[in-house]
Amino acid sequence: MVNVKLNNLSMKYEKKLIIENFEIEILDGELLVLLGASGCGKTSLLKIIAGIIEPEEGTVIFDDEDITNYTPQKRKIGYxxxxxxxxxxxxVEQNISFGLEAHKLSKELIKERITWIAEITQIQDLLNRFPSEISGGQKQRVALARALAIKPNLLLLDEPLSSIDASGRESLALTIRRIQKETGITTLYVTHNQEESRLISDRVALMYDGKIQQIGSVIEVDRNPRNYLIAKIMGSSNVWPVDYLETNNGNSLVSTPIGLITLPYEVNRKITGIRIPPSSFKIVSTLSEDSKVIEFIGRIKSIIEKDDENFRIVVDLKDAHLEYIKVDCNKEMLNIVSAANKEIQLQVLPSEVILI
Amino acid sequence: MHRSIQKKARNFEGLSNKFIISLSIIALISFLLAFFYIPIVRIFQTALSSDSGNGFQVFWETLSDPFNLKFLGFTLFQAFLSTVLCLLIGLPIGYFFAKYEFKGKKLIVNLLTIPFVLPPVIVLIGFTVTYGQGGWVNLLWQNITNSSNVLVAIDGTVQGIILAHVFYNLSVIIRLTIPAWQNIDNEQIEVSSTLGVGKSKTFQKIIFPQIKNAIISSSLLVFIYTFNSFAIVMKLGNFNFYTLEVLIYESFDLLKFSEGASLAVIQLVINSLVIILYLVVERKSRKMAEGKEKGLKTERLSLKGKNWKSIVRISLSIVFVFIVILFSFAPIIAIFVKSFIPKSSVDSPFWGYSQIFTQQKITPLNTNTIRLFGNTLLFATVAAVISLILSVLIVFVLRNRYHSIKKYQRSVSESLVSYLIILPMATSSITLGLGLYLNYSGLNSYYNSVWIFIIMSHVLISIPFVTRSILVAYNRIDVELLNVASSLGASRVMVFRKIEFPLIKRGIIVGGIFSFAISLGEFGATFLLARANYETLSIGIYNLLGSQTLQISTAMASVLILITALCFYLINKFGDIELKV
Incomplete structure (x- = not known):
């Protein structure tokens, strides 16, 4: 397998640059998820790597070899x-053997490979069927098997779960994860769905404006999103943008859609948003009027059960129209507030507010 | 160093594709130049230059001649009237077939299409046998009314021409509007009614805008076909009525080439305008149909459990459809029946058939019938093969993936091909024949090689249909399929052999048979070009139309119908017929 480097890639579509000076490194054997909104150029990037379209500028490097000018045929990529x-x-069987025949493998070897990959992808029973006779999830497994059968240097997956119904998504995602680990093939997985990156990625790369904005493990990115937009894309709960920031006398005043928040220290860097983890909130029976804590009043909008003991409630804020806060609480606490549409008071310590 | 070798590798793949495409473009452009554009230029030259010096004189004289103007008007008028009548009958029938489900529906729709694929000469002979002076409709009428008055007169009357045109083109409207009706999402109608909108307003605001383009584009096709009608008007017009097409032929026949060429120029201009309009509307109607999953709610055709209003409505619809089926089949059946009716009681019913399979020359014909059959089948086969090759090349140039994915735009030469193939669609068969004649008749070998020009005219006439059949199949191929194949290591040749070809195979078969069928029945260009030994069945039948007994010509026509019907059956088996160009 290979280590893949994209250097300084640019691509135009209808005279507009959609990928600009793009840089990324995919480590040998890892599954890297490229996360970005639809239309941000992810698919074009895959096609550049696969050699289907030519970049305006830049190079594609496999290990130390520059393959930018290789034909798709020569790249040995599972697309x-x-x-x-x-x-x-x-x-199905002929679909899989197509690439093997193109690579001029012997008949015995082709048979061997098909048996091998059919077992890994669990499609042994489908080999004699036509694509029209199998389900969407099965088709995706066959497409995967076809790509993997040639033992590619790199596997490129473009939104592999997008056409699978919700119930089959998780299991297919985990199947892909298992196959990738079993075969050890370096994989670039493109999606707009952050849930998928949580399920299967070794690392996640966030892309917008034609560039990678942040790259790291999901946990790293979750803890330290570089800006408000990245936190939003990662689907973090309770993230709000910051309109402006004022500092005086050792205090900072942060304006957000959920109101003005006073922090007991001076913020001396540019911030784009704030995040307050759902577990940081306390439900209280009366407001303390203490300036050292931040307080909110709202009504319970809905209650989501996480497990027998833990719940997440969604609170509509009284003073901020259309804004809501997600709050984690246990059963005991829930029993106190459980009446629907009931007004409740929330408290949070300024030290719990994470600046992005 | 390393990189330059790889660059070469990439270039080789690109080059081999470039080479194939360049070769195709050269082949296509040479063909079009030799057999279409240069002859067309020759027509313009003949129209705009004359011996008397003033280049435009003949052209203006022809254009301002009251006789020509009158029949230019008539050509437009009859085309318009035929189109309107086809619409009035065809639209409700299209809706009926879209709305109701019943056994044998597909078969009936297919059978209704048969008139369209019949050679014009068959329509003529069918009409003569059915509605002619001694035809059975008039005989029946005379028996019923006990008089010598006829019910319909088709010889030298407008009604004869219009009736034949409606018979011929009705299926274009029916077939092309069925999908438009079917595409209307029933949920839109339901939503409209829940919003409190009445039925007629729903039709006006929701349904009509969605079928409008299909109606216009199919109407434009019928207009084009009837505007360029030749055989029907030549025979049924009987020197009382002419279309431009017939006038061009008459001028040619009288050796007034400049006049004929001038008329051809006018016809070409009008045709081009209509074709361009058609292409614009057709694109719109295709866009309208894109991305629709749900369609019109169909209903089983049944009278059970319906209120009396519905029963009356459905019964009337069935009667109407039945009458149209009868109208579409009477001439065909009449031909078969007539071919078995001997002129006197001592002759055998098979006399006509026995005559056409003898070596003996039948009087008004220039050659024996075996030769006619041989020519017809040979021309059709060769024309089909050439059309197929050229059409596959056109499809490959128009859908050159390698160019489009790299540059996101077509090269100039590829765009040129896409435009160069539009004008032949707008050219009538007489104009094609005239151009070929004017350009090549000066050659010493012309009279011995006239078969080449007949075949080439057939090729030019069928290419739009063949290209479309293949293009429809090719457009269904997902480009990603080809990308995946490449990335799996398949070479350009392997991609064609294993992916593209198997997926367009049906389109190629359909296109080939279609071209064969078109050549089989082509009349205008063949009539203009053919000399004695190179005549075809259509010409033979036409020449026999005026003879005493119709038994021989109906026997020939019956065989031609059977071959055409067989082609049509095969086309339906392998795919769908493309009435569009």
Whole structure:
């Protein structure tokens, strides 16, 4: 398997740069999730790596070899496009053997490979069927098997779960994760869904404006999002943008959609947002009027059960129209406030507010 | 160093594709130049230059001639009237087939299409046998009314021409509007009614805007077909009525080439305008149909459990459809029946058939019938093969993935091909024949090689249909399929052999048979170009139309119908017929 480096890639579409000076390194054997909104250029990037489209500028390096000018045929890349494009006129088995024949493997070796990959992807029973005779999830597994059968240097997956119904998504994601670990093939997985990156990634790279904005493990990015937008893309709870920041006398006044928040220290850097973890809130029966704590009044909008003991409640804020806060609480506490639509008071310590 | 070798590797793949595409473009452009554009230029030259010096004189004289103007008006008028009548009958029938489910529906729709694929000469002979002076409709009428008055007169009348055109083109409207009706999402109608909108307003605001483009584009097609009608007007017009197409032929026949060419120029201009309009509307109607999953709610055709209003409505619809089916089939059946009716009681019912399979020359014909059959089948086969090759090349140039994905735009030469193939669509068969004649008749070998020009005219006429059949199949191929194949290591040749070809195979078969069927029945260009030994069945049948007995010509026509019907059956088996160009 290989270590992949993209250097200084740029690409235009209809005279507009959609990828600009793009840099990324995919480590040997890792599964890197490229997370970005639809239309941000993720698919084009995959096609550049696969050699299907040419970049305006920049290079694609496999280990130390510059493959920018290789044909798709020569790159040996397992490319699985977004729609499950199986060759409709070939049976599953022929679909898989197509790439092996193109690589001029012997008949015995082709048979061996098919048996091997069919077992890993659990499609042994489907080999004799036509693509029209199998389900969406099965098609995706076949597409995966077809790409992996040639033992590619790199596996490129374009939104592999997007056309799978919700119930099958998680299991397919975990299947992909297992196969990737079993085969050890360096994999670039493109998606707009942060849930998927949580499920399967070794590292996640966030992309917008034609560039990678942050890269790291999900936990790292969750803890330390570089800006408000990244926190939002990662789907973190209780994130709000900051309109302005004022500092005086050792205090900071932060304006957010949920109101003005006073912090007992001076903030001397640029901040784009704040985050307050749902577990940081305390439900109290009366407001303390203490300036050392931040307080909110709201009504319970909905209650989500996380497990027998723990719940998450969604609170509509009284003073901030259309804004809500997610709060974690246990069963005991819930029993006190459980009446729906009931007004409740929340407290949070300024030290719990994370600046982004 | 390393990199330059790789660059070469990439270039080789790109080059081999570039080479194939360049070769295709050269082949296509040479063909179009030799057999279409240079002949067309020759027509313009003949129209705009004359011996008397003033280049535009003949052109203006032809254009301002009251006789020509009158029949230019008539050509437009009859095309318009035929189109309106086709719409009035075809639209409700299209809706009926879209709305109701019943056994044998597909078969009936297919059978209704048969008139469209019949050679014009068959329509003529069918009409003569059915509605002609001694035709059975009039005989029946005379028996019923016990008089010698006829019910319909088709010889030298407008009604004959219009009736034949409606018979011929009705299926274009029916077939092309069925999908438009079917595409209307029933939920839109339901939403409209829940919003409190009445039925007629729903039709006006929701349904009509969605079928409008399909109606306009199918109407434009019928207009084009009837505007360029030749055989039907030549025979049924009977020197009382002419279309431009017939006038061009008459000028040619009288050796007034400049006049004929001038008329051809006018016709070409009008045709081009209509074709461009058609292409614009057709694109819109295709866009309208894109991305729709749900369609019109269909209903089983049944009278059970319906209120009396529905029963009356459905019964009337069935009667109407039945009458149209009868109208569409009477001439065909009449031909078969007639071919078995001997002129006297001592002759065998098979006399007509026995005559056409003898070596003996039948009087008004220039050659024996075996030769006619041989020519017809040979021309059709060769024309089909050439059309297929050229059409596959066109499809590959138009859908050159390698260019489009790298540069996101087509090269100039590729765009050129896409425009160069539009004008042949706008050219009538007589104009094609005239151009070929004007350009090549000066050659010493012309009279012995006239078969080449006949075949090439057939190729030019069928290419739009063949290209479309293949293009429809090719457009269904997901480009990603080809990308995946490349990244799996398949070479350009392997991608074609294993992916593209199997997926367009049906389109190629359909296109080939379609081209065969078109050539089989082509009349205008063949009629203009053919000399004695190179005549085809269509010409033979036409020449026999005026003879005493119709038994021989109906026997020939029956065989031609059977071959055409077989082609049509095969087309339906392998795919769908493309009435559009």
């Amino acid at each position: 699985v496009p977004q729609a499950q494009v199986l060759f409709p006129h070939m049976k």
